[in-house]
Amino acid sequence: MEASTATGRPPIADVLREAIRQGLLEPGQPLIQTAIAEAMGVSRIPVREALYTLAAEGVVTFGDDGGARVTSLSPAEVDELWTLRALVEAEMAPGVVRNATERDVAELRALVEAMDDLDPATWSERNYALHLELYRLSGLRHFADTAERVLNLIEPYSRVVVTVLHEQTEAQAEHHQMVEAIEARDADALAGLLRHHSHRARQALLEYATERERTAEPRETTQAAARALAQRLGA
Amino acid sequence: MEASTATGRPPIADVLREAIRQGLLEPGQPLIQTAIAEAMGVSRIPVREALYTLAAEGVVTFGDDGGARVTSLSPAEVDELWTLRALVEAEMAPGVVRNATERDVAELRALVEAMDDLDPATWSERNYALHLELYRLSGLRHFADTAERVLNLIEPYSRVVVTVLHEQTEAQAEHHQMVEAIEARDADALAGLLRHHSHRARQALLEYATERERTAEPRETTQAAARALAQRLGA
């Protein structure tokens, strides 16, 4: 996708996309045009255009009231997106293996090695960049676009996996193996690794979700609301 | 995707998307904001927003000069998209088989039967609607979004297949088989049919492309330009 190149210029969409992907803007958070415009030092017009772009990409959702919010995904949707990601990524493997030059392989290896002992936040960023690079290498523009879109949608949710579960170590091990597979020109191995990569992260996220379900107070939203209401009435 | 629902209201994007998908606006054709605005009876602002939406969907491309055009795909890209379509569609099969009620099956059958002897243009429209319906039934929103996006991109190119090659008959036969598979709750069969469906169309398109390459006058564009120039000079 390469962001601004394909869709049109305004970097505003890029800034917002980044902020959403990195979790600086949380899912469900309202995106007020005037506020964004002011913060960015532009009028509402380019902001609106950015919001429409992001809405088409799925990371922003317009509600019935016309207001835009950061897209909020259900666990089922996140799960679905992980499946989609695995499917599309795996299919790109032959292209990657075919197109990667020795130089590319060396750069990938350097990239992966530089990730070995990073804090979760930085690692997540590098991880994102690494996968985009793989997409690029595949030479399949539309597969790459699709995968990038999916990645942007998942990111705010998958960071949890890294931070909480120290998934990072396992993922790194797989990254190293991927580089080996590419160097060995073994497309099937790479595809398998990519599939497994997603599958494991997906499992981890599911476990985390159910764990959280059990641990955290159940029926959080409605019960909390009820409690708040009761408190207000009581006060 | 359900078009306007997800992205935000302006029906302008829907109108343009339809026009592009149906080939009323040809690939490569410039989309002049003022012209569209005037034709639609609105100002340029909502037109711009629509263009940004469509650019993010891929059906419109902004050039370096800032101008928007109907996206033009290379044969390789079309081929890639057919592969992607097959991949995503097949993965939706289990969902379709699981969710389709008896009523859904009956409606699908009616839909397919009503397509049996239609002119290519109408058939293409129904075909599009039919596949969207399958996506909807799968219950997989993001797979459905992705597949719809791909469909929108391919449509202007795949119509050729139907019109020129009488592919329609084969496709119809497969549609009937798909309904049977759904009724029999055979997800694997449905997945196979969907894969084959795309695969055959893709093959037909490839053959058509190479055929055209051989048949049509080579270097069409430059030669036509040369002829036009010659004619002008002669007059």
Next chain:
DNA sequence: TTGCAATTCAGTGTATACACTGTATGCTCA
């Protein structure tokens, strides 16, 4: 006639201004 410069023009990018909608606030009246 040809080459070049100045000018016009077509088209886009964005700011400002105004209209509309839903919601919250506060006021009145029973």
Next chain:
DNA sequence: TGAGCATACAGTGTATACACTGAATTGCAA
């Protein structure tokens, strides 16, 4: 006190207006 109504406000949707850019066109000089 509480229900109902009017007003104010926050936010969005869109039209108009102006600035900018690159390309075509014209006019001029050699």
